[in-house]
Structures are given as C-alpha cells and as structure tokens.
Amino acid sequence: MLTPPTTFAAANSDERVSAGYQQSGIDVSANWIRDLQSGEIVPAPPNHVVDDPNQYKADLQCQVDDDALDKKCLPGQVQCPPRESGGSSGTPVIWKVAPKSISNPTWTDWKSGNNGPSCLYEQKPEDLLPRIAARITNDFRALPIKPADLTAQPSPHTLLGAETNIYADAIEQQFAVTILGQQVHIEATPVEYTYTYGDGKSLGPTPVAGGPLSQEEWGQKTRTSYVYQQTGDFPLSVTTTFRGTYSVNGGPNLPIPGTGQFASPSQKVSVWRSITRNYADNCIVNPRGEGCPGGP
Template structure:
C-alpha cells in the first residue's frame, strides 16, 4: 500500500530589519525550503522507499504548512508577528514550536490555488521539531507500523442460536465493531488517529470461511432464527466448532490538529474465538394419546 504526502514548510528565523512595506525577511532565499515526500512500501523488504513519479494516493487532496505570518517565499508580515500563535515548549528544556497555517488543494489540478484548511478551531497549529520541514515525511514513513500496534478493540462476535445450533440449519454469525480514536505522540508531535472497521473475515471452525467482506451481519429476532443472512453458515456435521472473526481497520491521522490524512495499508485485529455446539434434530411420530395413556411413548416424562 502507498502514501503520498506533500509537505512544504518554511522554518522561521530571526526577522531582519523591517522594510517599508511592513514585511520582514524570513531569513531564507527565494523559494524557502521545499520538501516533497512520496513514500511507498516495498512489497519484498517491507521498507519505505521513494514512490515513482505521478504516484497517486487515496486522498484527492495535497497539503502544506506555511508559517503563520508568511506573505511570500522570503518575507513575513511584521504586523502579524505580535499576534501569532504561541508554541511554548512542551517539556522543560525543550525548544518552542513553530506556528503554521495548513493549506489544502486538489492533487488533480496543476498549479492549484491553495486555500486555508479549516481545523476544529479554524486557526493555526504548532509543529515541534528541530527540523520542522522534515517532521511530516518522517511521521508518514512510520505511521503504518504505529497504526498496527495500537490497542484497537476487535469486534464482538455473536451467534444465533447460541451456544447450541442445529446441523443443516442456518446459524447466524455476526460481528459488532466500532470506530475508535487514539491520541499518541510521534516524533514529539501530537497525532490523532481514527481507526474505522471496513472488512470482516469469518472462520467457521469446520474448514469453511467467509471474506474479507464488508458485511458485519447483525442480530435477528428469535422468531427469524434459522433464516439465511449475508454472514450465516450451515454446519454439515455435529460437534463443537471454534468460530472466529478478524476485523480489518483503515485509519486516518492528523498532526497537531492538521488535516486528516490516510494511513497506508490496514490493520487486522482478531476477536477471541467462540465455541458453537452443533446438534442434530430427530423427528418421530407417535400414535398414543397422552391424555388417555400418560405413560405412552413420546409423552412428557416418559423415557
């Protein structure tokens, strides 16, 4: 799986002398510092490597972060500086962060017009790193493995009827998984991750399976037990079987309140298996009238 992340940052420096048009130099030459990071996962080694040119990720947008008071490639607005967001050190002895504004534009448009990306507070956020122009690509390079190691709660597994079912009848087996959110720290940045269940793989314990399928299934009223569902299964033999489900989650992540970006690949999380006992049913016809002959074969209480 692949990720494409465009990050263009210009790091701040001590302002130079003010010019006549209320601008101050940002301390960098025309064009600033531009970093373009495109990553794919090598299917043989599992390592991240530079993606081919024109590689497209799942996200139709591209993002960049600019200094809050940036007005062009090498100048800051000195009137903006007194009111810019403060990014104090998070821990004693650490350096302050860099206030940035996130920008968004469609990837499909050549030379797009960048617009402000609206965050929850519609304002600037901070990046904390000695080299803020590199921190986004470095997070992108490790986010997939971090995602797979999250304590994601797997789906709850259920069967109907339970714990016993009948040979030759439809047994309704379904999963209940929910979207989950996590706040973690990666390379000193606050990263918000959302994990969403997207697919399910059922193992029925008798050598048969279903999936990956987008259908989680669901409970049936007791009066409808035995009906076929998208995830039900018919056992052809009696005995005890271990039923399990593995849920596939996809994720998005945002850095310090920035835009949600797709996490490459998926995470698979297995639920604890459940035992299902499959019984056989026997139908017999009896001619005795239990009122006349309470001890007749098939009457209640008669062996």
Template sequence: MWAHHSGPTCLFDARPEDLLPRIAADIQREFQSLPVNAGTVVAQPSPHTLRGAETNFYAEAAEQQFDVTMFGQQVHIVATPVQYTWDYGDGTVFGPQSSMGGPLPQDRWGEKTRTSYAYGATGDFQVVLTTTFQGTYSVNAGPPLPIPGQGQFSAPPQTISVWRSLTRNYADDCNANPQGQGCPGAAR
C-alpha cells in the same frame, strides 16, 4: 567570550526538517500496534445451535480514534472497519467481505444470511472474527491523510456448541393415554 542576553532567543535553521515523510513511513507500523478493538462476535442462536441449521453470525465493530505522539508531533489516527473474515472453528473460513452481518428477530433464526453458517458436525467450536481496518492520520490537526495498507485485528474467540436434534413421531395422544410413548412422565 560569553555575553548575557535578557530577551527571547529564536534559533533558525535555514533547512528545517519536514517530518511528514518520516511520520508517513512509520505510520503503518504504528497503526498495526494500536489497541484497536476488532469488535465482538454475536451468534444467533447462542451459545447453542443445531447441526445442519443456519447459525446467524454478525460483528459488532466500530470506528475508533487514537492520539499518539510521533517525532514530537501530535498525530490523530482514525481506524474504520471495512472488511470481516469469519473463521467458524471447523476449518471453514469466510471472507474477507464487506458485510458485518446483522441481528435477526428470534422468529427468523435459522434463515440463511450473508454471514450465517450451517455446521456439519456436533461439538464445541471457537469462532474468530478478524476485522480489517483502514486508517487516516493527521499531524498537528492538519488534513486527514490515508494510512498506507490496512490493519487486521482479531476478536477474542466465541465458543459455539453445536448439538444434534432428534425428531420422532408418536401415534399416542398424551391426553387420552398419559403413559403413551413420548408423553411426559411415561417410561422410556
């Protein structure tokens, strides 16, 4: 028999399900599938550099936050970059290491840095940055909890063209002999 009830109804389960273990079990998979931006590769000088000269590479990567729903619960995820691996495109890989590098003033280009690299050959190389992120998550605005493991995300490749340079010494003074070898406008 059915009875008509006009007030609010509360359903009570004597043993409610604790969703935190289920969320914790799935959070690493969810973390890996987030659209985390690995950052960008910056090279100095760019887009051309010289064979044998130090090219300063550095990453521009930042902390990112995401809000997702898992099992009907609001989950806030924070991804923080912690390590960087550089694939310089010629078979050389450097990292993982904790330094993202940084820019140099133009008058210091060519100096060795933590993340610089000197190419031994000429050509076009695809430099790829892989950034490792650690994460935390909180459920329904609760305390942040660590995400087990880490997530690795790769930035789009940056093309760097490595050229060679030739240096020659000439005895002519272009002011005294404008047609001397090596002078602008002289026959080559």
C-alpha cells in the same frame, strides 16, 4: 528550527515587523507535494512531476510576506510549547493548497481537522513528515484498536444442519498519539471481516458485517450465516480489517498505507443434533405413553 525574534524594531505604519528568523532555519513557505505512495505531504524535489493536481505549503501563522509578520496577529498566535522537557518550541503555521497547473496561484487555507493554525515541531519538519510516513503503518497496527464484538444466533448452542446467524459489530475509533514529538491524530475505520467457524471453514474477507435477527427469525439464511455439518464444540471467531487516516499537528488528513487486522476473542459454539420421532399414543388418553411428558 525556526527561532522567533526576541525583539522587534519599531512597527511601520502598516503594522508589520521583521520576521527575524535565522537563515539556518527551515523555509516554511517552501512548496510541498502529496506523495502518492505514502499519502504524506513531503518537499517537492526539483522538476518533480506527480499526478496530484494540487501543491502544498506551510506559512507562518502571522506571515504577511516573505520577510514580515503582522504585529496585530502576534499576540493571538497558537502557542506551541515544547512537548517534552528540554525540547524545542514548535512553530505556528497554516497549511496552504493551490492548483499546481496555475502559475503564481492564489493559495487558500487547507481545511485541516481544526480548520485553523497548527504546530510544527523539530528542526526540520520537511524531514520529519516523511519519517512519520515511513513508520505510520506499523504504529497504526500497534494501536489498541478494539476488534469487533462477535455474536451467534442461537448461541451457545445451535443445531446441526440449521442456519446459524453470525454477525460482527465494530466501530470507528480515534486516537491521539505522539510520534517523533509530533501530535498525530489517527482514525481507524472497520472495512472487512473474516469469519472462522472452527471446523476448517471460513468466510471473507467480506465488507458485510451482518446483523441481529429476532428470535422468531432464527434459522433463516443471512449473508453471514453458516450451517455446521458436524456436531461438537467449535471456536467461532472474526478478524476485523481496519483502514486508517492520520494528520500531523492538525495538518491535512492523509491515508495510512495498508491495513491492520485485529482479531476478536473466540467463543465456543456447541452444535447439537436434533432427533424427530413419531408416536402413536394419544397423550391425553394415555399420559404415560411413549413420547408423552409423563411417559418413559
């Protein structure tokens, strides 16, 4: 763990002080790479080759060179208190990015979610980030993500052989969670829908969510409408597929491998048969004729 010095020597004229970090601590200025399979930023192995044109690193917030900190910067450092009783304080860092193809590149600030310094925790963040990447998919799928709201038009009754408009309404959602003591921001975005009509037929996965129709338009065919071919009560449902991104302690926004599927509660749709008959009686002349409101 990076341990801040408890005392500083007298400042030089350039207002720098010794960084004073223990040699056993991590090297936050080490090079990092973006793992193409996990999407995570991890330490670069020796002689490693990857398609990502960029390289990454994390610098101490107030670092001015390898061995010195800016004295004037220190009072305004991001505070990284322990996240739990007995835990260790975090280290304020700034993520950096640079083209990998350039020798001795000029590093620029990575545009993280807060566009500023963030905190790294644990004794070895370079070991911690891959550990988070290894479990992020399962943690994502365990989130209380709200599935799509499902609507059928008309409902709860529809007609045999007629187009029933069915659509889903899902929203992007954000979560702040703690994983391995680190603050992780997760965004979940709906990307696909699988409609199950309850009669053995289904549609999807499809990126089409559909949408509402006015009552005057009911019965029109839409990209997500369905025609029931038998009468009865059927459980209509939709499963929404979400993709996610995550960032650790305000670091780079990374894709979460895989997806999560979240099912909406099913709703009953009753399919009725319509019957049309022709009658010869004139209801004005014979209000009690067959087929008339006052008739048998």
